[in-house]
Amino acid sequence: MAAHKPRLAVFKFASCDGCQLSLLDCEDEFLALAGAVEIAYFPEASSTMAKGPYDLALVEGSITTAHDAQRILKIRRQSKRLITIGACATAGGIQALRNFADAQEMLASVYASPHYISTLAKSTPIALHVPVDFELPGCPVNKAELLEVLSAFLIGRKPVIGAHSVCMDCKARGTPCVLVQGTPCLGPVTHAGCGAICPAYRRGCYGCFGPMEQPNTASLATVWAKTGATKRDIHRAFRGITAAAPAFAKEGDAHDG
Amino acid sequence: MTARRIAVDYMSRVEGETALDLEIKDGTVTSAQLRIFEAPRLFEALLRGRSYAEAPDITARICGICPVAYQMSAVHAMEDALGTRVEGQLSALRRLLYCGEWIESHALHVVMLHAPDFLGFDDAIAMAGQHGTMVEAGLALKKAGNHVLRVLGGREIHPVNVRVGGFYRLPTPDELAPLADELREARTHAKTLLRWVAGFAFPAYERDYEFVALRHARDYPFNEGRITSSRGLNIPAHAFSDEFEERHVAHSTALHAVLKRRGSYLVGPLARYNLNFDRLPGEIQDLARAAGLGPVCRNPFQSIIVRAVELVYACDEALRLIAAYDMPPHPALPLTPRAGIGHGCTEAPRGLLYHRYALSADGSIANATIVPPTSQNQLSIEEDLRDVAQGALALEDERLRALCEQTIRNYDPCISCSCHFLKLSVRGR
Numbered sequence: 078m079a080a081h082k083p084r085l086a087v088f089k090f091a092s093c094d095g096c097q098l099s100l101l102d103c104e105d106e107f108l109a110l111a112g113a114v115e116i117a118y119f120p121e122a123s124s125t126m127a128k129g130p131y132d133l134a135l136v137e138g139s140i141t142t143a144h145d146a147q148r149i150l151k152i153r154r155q156s157k158r159l160i161t162i163g164a165c166a167t168a169g170g171i172q173a174l175r176n177f178a179d180a181q182e183m184l185a186s187v188y189a190s191p192h193y194i195s196t197l198a199k200s201t202p203i204a205l206h207v208p209v210d211f212e213l214p215g216c217p218v219n220k221a222e223l224l225e226v227l228s229a230f231l232i233g234r235k236p237v238i239g240a241h242s243v244c245m246d247c248k249a250r251g252t253p254c255v256l257v258q259g260t261p262c263l264g265p266v267t268h269a270g271c272g273a274i275c276p277a278y279r280r281g282c283y284g285c286f287g288p289m290e291q292p293n294t295a296s297l298a299t300v301w302a303k304t305g306a307t308k309r310d311i312h313r314a315f316r317g318i319t320a321a322a323p324a325f326a327k328e329g330d331a332h333d334g
Numbered sequence: 335m336t337a338r339r340i341a342v343d344y345m346s347r348v349e350g351e352t353a354l355d356l357e358i359k360d361g362t363v364t365s366a367q368l369r370i371f372e373a374p375r376l377f378e379a380l381l382r383g384r385s386y387a388e389a390p391d392i393t394a395r396i397c398g399i400c401p402v403a404y405q406m407s408a409v410h411a412m413e414d415a416l417g418t419r420v421e422g423q424l425s426a427l428r429r430l431l432y433c434g435e436w437i438e439s440h441a442l443h444v445v446m447l448h449a450p451d452f453l454g455f456d457d458a459i460a461m462a463g464q465h466g467t468m469v470e471a472g473l474a475l476k477k478a479g480n481h482v483l484r485v486l487g488g489r490e491i492h493p494v495n496v497r498v499g500g501f502y503r504l505p506t507p508d509e510l511a512p513l514a515d516e517l518r519e520a521r522t523h524a525k526t527l528l529r530w531v532a533g534f535a536f537p538a539y540e541r542d543y544e545f546v547a548l549r550h551a552r553d554y555p556f557n558e559g560r561i562t563s564s565r566g567l568n569i570p571a572h573a574f575s576d577e578f579e580e581r582h583v584a585h586s587t588a589l590h591a592v593l594k595r596r597g598s599y600l601v602g603p604l605a606r607y608n609l610n611f612d613r614l615p616g617e618i619q620d621l622a623r624a625a626g627l628g629p630v631c632r633n634p635f636q637s638i639i640v641r642a643v644e645l646v647y648a649c650d651e652a653l654r655l656i657a658a659y660d661m662p663p664h665p666a667l668p669l670t671p672r673a674g675i676g677h678g679c680t681e682a683p684r685g686l687l688y689h690r691y692a693l694s695a696d697g698s699i700a701n702a703t704i705v706p707p708t709s710q711n712q713l714s715i716e717e718d719l720r721d722v723a724q725g726a727l728a729l730e731d732e733r734l735r736a737l738c739e740q741t742i743r744n745y746d747p748c749i750s751c752s753c754h755f756l757k758l759s760v761r762g763r
Contacts, residue, residue: 091372093397093398093401094350094399095398095491096398098349098399099491101446102491104474104477104480105473108473111459116457120344121348122459123456123459124457124739125457126346141373141375171375172375172380175376175379178379183380186378186379186382187379217489217491217492272489274488274489274494275502277488278495278502278503279502279665280497285492313388318395
């Protein structure tokens with residue numbers, strides 16, 4: 078029986094490590110999870126680094142180097158199922174702000190010898206490089222959702238992850254709407270999953286779970302403008318943690334300059 | 335001539351992507367390199383043009399393990415630039431949030447990342463077979479730290495409640511009260527872990543480091559204090575660049591921070607403890623002594639004991655802050671954007687974290703400099719590696735490699751933090 082445990086691998090690309098840390102933050106479940114699967118490759122947690130093939134690969138981070146663009150192809154070939162976790166892997170992450178700027182100029186501003194540096198002009202999500210079986214958004218991912226996705230894939234069913242907006246979760250939570258009180262909030266266009274925490278802490282959502290399905294960003298921008306937000310405020314809001322997600326990128330472009 | 339190479343192509347149980355390369359020729363270690371191949375994320379560049387108010391949320395994303403550290407150094411630097419200062423209960427709440435992060439981060443490192451080195455396991459899961467009680471104690475501690483972060487910050491990783499000038503929403507005393515029960519239990523776990531790690535076998539290795547840490551008039555340092563060192567440095571945060579610089583080292587993939595006049599130095603728990611032993615409450619000092627530590631510890635392998643001491647202290651301090659909590663009238667100070675330069679230095683779990691921002695008149699960031707603990711420690715790590723390996727050349731490759739990895743883990747290096755400074759290295763040979 079033990080020999081047939083599903084083999085789990087966790088891979089990292091350009092990221093802060095926070096999404097894979099969410100796995101270790103499952104303090105009550107971690108040892109049970111470790112018993113249910115074979116943790117074949119998870120360098121942040123273990124020195125056992127077994128070769129593939131793997132039954133399930135969790136991928137954190139975005140592609141920002143030529144080397145990583147090759148590495149993900151190899152990982153995909155070794156993995157029966159591949160799930161991307163977090164804003165970097167699913168949308169390019171905060172580092173995708175370079176996509177809207179002159180990356181070479183950015184490099185020169187950070188590094189003494191920019192010619193040493195090998196990095197791509199754009200930070201891109203994993204799904205632009207290889208087929209992905211499921212994308213779990215969030216910066217960071219919600220650990221309960223991460224456990225749900227893991228359980229679903231281990232059992233062989235579809236994960237139950239809502240695709241509605243943060244707005245709906247605010248209603249469910251009974252949080253008074255901050256937008257109607259005049260606080261700019263991305264909740265109406267942002268993918269649920271965080272538990273609608275920002276409005277519960279009396280601030281506007283800043284979109285770290287990325288766009289929901291079919292968001293009406295233009296309409297929200299109009300509402301923001303009516304509450305006194307400037308063009309620059311709106312531009313900055315859409316150029317955030319998930320700036321390169323197509324819906325947010327487009328709305329950001331509309332308020333540029 | 336005999337040549338020997340010890341390589342670790344992918345360091346495990348550290349945050350981020352790094353490799354180790356050791357070259358030995360005719361019985362002498364000729365090169366010890368920590369090669370970091372983490373992809374650069376260009377944070378300082380992408381901060382330009384953003385609002386001062388966005389810095390805590392953006393810089394948190396540098397590190398998923400210590401986001402609060404980034405938020406804290408960012409808000410202090412911004413408040414410095416805007417000519418204001420957060421004090422009283424708002425400042426106490428920041429300290430409480432930081433306690434949560436230290437507990438979470440230290441518990442993770444002590445039990446899940448570092449302890450397996452001392453006991454010969456690949457990971458905490460394998461270790462749990464024989465040391466289940468300790469792994470469970472570590473997880474319970476980590477959970478308690480995370481609980482503080484969740485209540486005060488909204489979530490464990492990348493908390494949403496930190497704001498330049500204070501917080502978005504203040505916790506009620508009723509919200510903090512349940513944390514106290516959990517922290518009292520956590521404190522017991524921390525003492526258990528301290529006794530456990532004190533009994534590990536430590537390589538007899540000491541080095542005369544220059545320790546660098548904040549020092550405050552009264553408290554063990556988190557958010558406040560002057561930058562001090564064991565060789566007499568004593569400067570405010572805004573003098574950081576007078577004394578320290580980052581060098582682009584040819585062999586390495588990283589900028590190494592050095593003291594301009596003296597070179598390498600060490601930040602982190604060992605430095606904090608050595609420079610601030612007298613700031614620890616008597617009971618914590620007694621626990622440290624009982625665990626075999628003096629007021630100064632120069633053995634980097636014993637940093638695991640110091641982390642355990644800091645775990646007990648952080649639980650105590652969090653309990654003290656909760657008991658003394660008196661909800662302030664406003665969650666944040668009013669702020670007016672203005673042009674200026676601000677500096678902030680706080681004690682991340684891994685050591686000193688420096689931020690500097692120049693703001694334009696409208697409060698936009700004109701430029702940013704961030705110096706994380708791991709780039710400051712990198713030179714010391716490499717010097718340790720050279721020394722430790724030189725004294726252990728009789729070991730066979732596998733044992734020597736394990737000892738080198740343990741030497742690196744002494745620092746709890748966070749490569750994700752340091753990587754935004756790094757060029758990509760070409761791996762493999």
